[in-house]
Amino acid sequence: MHITNKISQYFYKFAQTEFPKSIQNFINKSYVTLLGLDMSEFESSSSYKTLNSLFTRALIKPRAFDESSNNFICVADSYVSAQGAIKEGIALQIKGMQYSIEKLFTSHIAKENIERLKNGSFMNFYLSPKDYHRYHSPYSAKVTKLVYVPGKLYPVNFTYLNKQEELFVENERVILECLTNDNKLFYMAYIGALNVGKMVFDFDSRIATNEDAREIEVYQYDNLYIKKGECLGHFKMGSTVLVFWEKDMVDLENLEDKKVRFTDMIATLRVNN
Numbered sequence: 157m158h159i160t161n162k163i164s165q166y167f168y169k170f171a172q173t174e175f176p177k178s179i180q181n182f183i184n185k186s187y188v189t190l191l192g193l194d195m196s197e198f199e200s201s202s203s204y205k206t207l208n209s210l211f212t213r214a215l216i217k218p219r220a221f222d223e224s225s226n227n228f229i230c231v232a233d234s235y236v237s238a239q240g241a242i243k244e245g246i247a248l249q250i251k252g253m254q255y256s257i258e259k260l261f262t263s264h265i266a267k268e269n270i271e272r273l274k275n276g277s278f279m280n281f282y283l284s285p286k287d288y289h290r291y292h293s294p295y296s297a298k299v300t301k302l303v304y305v306p307g308k309l310y311p312v313n314f315t316y317l318n319k320q321e322e323l324f325v326e327n328e329r330v331i332l333e334c335l336t337n338d339n340k341l342f343y344m345a346y347i348g349a350l351n352v353g354k355m356v357f358d359f360d361s362r363i364a365t366n367e368d369a370r371e372i373e374v375y376q377y378d379n380l381y382i383k384k385g386e387c388l389g390h391f392k393m394g395s396t397v398l399v400f401w402e403k404d405m406v407d408l409e410n411l412e413d414k415k416v417r418f419t420d421m422i423a424t425l426r427v428n429n
Contacts, residue, residue, distance in 0.1 A: 171208040171392065184210050191286040198288075211289050212356075212390045221385050221419035225337075228295045228406065228423040229384065231344065231397045233288040234281035236411040237317065242400065245270065247278045249324050250317040257400065259325045260345060264303045264374050265333065272341050272402040279408060279422060281397045282312065290390040291346065291397055292418050293382040301333040302375040304363060312349040312396045324398065328365060330355055334382070340405050345398040346391070354392040385419070 175183065184201040187193070187210065195201060197215050204210040221229050238248045246254050257278075258270050283289060307328040310316055317323060328348035335341060346355050348365060355365045359380060382388060399422075406423035416422070 171211065172206055174205050180205065180207075183207055193286050208392055211285075211392055213288070214290065214387075215288070218385075219417075219419045222421060223384060225296065225384075226425055227421045228399075228425075229292075230281070230416045230418050230420040230422050231294050231399065232281055232283055232291045233417050234283045234397070235415050236413065237280045237282045237314070237396075239279040239408055239412045240277070242273055242276045242278050245274045247398075247400070249280070249322075250314065253317060253321065253323075255322040255325050259322065260329070260398075261331060261343070262303065262305055262372060264372055265301075265331065265343075269333070269341060273343070273400050274403065276403045277401045277406055277408055277423070279399050279411070281399070281416070282314075283391060283395055283397070288418065289392070290387050290418075293384055293386045293388055294344075294399065294422065295334075295336065295342070296384045297334040297336050297342070297382055299332055299334055299359075299377050299380040299382055301331075301377065302357070302360065302363065303331040303333075304365065304373040304375075305329050305331070306365075306370060306372070307348070309348050309350050312347060324396075330357070330363065330365065332388075341402045342405070343398075343400040345400070347396040347398065349395040355389065355395075356392070357389040358387060359389075 181202045184204055184207065187207060188195060188201045198213045199216065201210060204213065238250050240248065242257060245257055247257055248254050257273060261270060305328065308326050310320055310323055310327055324347055330346045332344045334343065348355060357363045360375060404426060406425055408423050409421060411422060
């Protein structure tokens with residue numbers, strides 16, 4: 157186990173501990189103040205019994221969004237660190253730093269599907285420790301496969317993205333394979349990071365990240381459908397979600413280097429595709 161995994165496990169134990177109420181309130185309020193959390197859509201910080209429950213807080217009221225099938229919405233409150241074309245199977249983790257999507261996906265994603273993504277589109281969403289940590293479905297689709305890849309837990313902040321080659325390939329991750337009603341293909345990859353060893357998926361309790369797994373785990377689904385806007389799970393602190401679309405499927409909004417929120421439109425489906 158890499159040192160980043162061990163550190164993250166220790167931090168998780170701390171964040172999961174329920175301290176006496178006065179101490180917990182101090183911890184929670186300090187976290188909110190230090191990071192400048194906007195709690196206007198959430199319960200007060202004193203209502204959370206652990207730091208982890210504050211990290212993974214739910215919205216008090218659902219946000220409204222465009223429920224049509226014409227576009228994709230943002231997966232999470234985040235910052236778009238990179239976006240653009242997948243050029244012959246190469247995407248960017250940040251400007252100037254590239255990686256192979258085939259390496260990211262591993263051999264457990266069919267080669268013909270990777271071929272469909274070549275010259276497609278990608279968008280990277282970085283969730284900072286102050287963000288709302290739940291991730292949502294950007295579109296209604298059928299989930300056909302989940303691949304859990306054990307790995308390291310390097311930080312995913314901009315300093316590391318700029319210096320660590322193929323960071324997304326090195327780090328622990330969960331990959332979802334999705335098909336739309338008209339059999340268009342897109343993927344979402346959830347990247348673990350330092351102090352974010354735990355990723356939860358509400359639709360499958362078998363997924364247990366940053367534990368003692370040494371081998372890649374693959375889960376196949378026959379009748380798993382997700383709805384646009386549906387909460388799929390959460391990071392137990394901030395991290396990154398990557399979204400990939402097959403060639404000629406979407407036109408991306410110009411969002412690079414911008415703050416975005418879950419429910420914002422991020423891409424429009426191309427007509428006659």
